[in-house]
């Protein structure tokens with residue numbers, strides 16, 4: 001493993017970015033204001049332009065054309081993001097994530113309280 005002071009590689013950047021995106025989606029309101037919706041759309045639409053892994057960014061841009069972000073509320077957004085992440089998982093040969101478990105993974109923790 002590389003020392004912690006090294007610039008992030010594609011994997012570290014990916015983990016950090018998914019953590020940010022899934023957590024932000026988990027805390028997004030179920031009834032967002034028009035302003036919150038607009039800002040979430042801006043955040044997501046900026047990724048294919050700014051995300052500093054060019055092949056990741058262009059893949060995301062392509063999938064966002066056929067599956068535009070659903071920013072109507074927390075549940076729909078978390079689901080949308082989970083599905084996009086699963087598309088990347090599939091491409092990389094990783095296990096698919098159960099999208100009914102996004103709140104448990106990113107907000108509530110498991111029912112056994114082991115993360116409390």
Ligand code: FAD
Pocket residue numbers: 010011012013014015016017018019022047051055056057059060081082083084085086088089092094096097102105
């Ligand atoms: P990650 O995939 O980073 O996942 C982190 C954690 O999220 C997992 O441990 C799991 O608990 C949880 N998780 C997994 N799947 C889901 C899901 N569907 N919904 C909710 N939670 C989930 N890498 C490439 O090599 N090529 C690419 O084209 C590419 N495109 C990317 C595009 C984007 C927008 C981003 C953010 C990252 C991309 N990456 C890409 C990086 C890649 O997705 C992984 O982040 C990286 O390979 C590290 O993987 P990981 O196994 O540590 O877990």
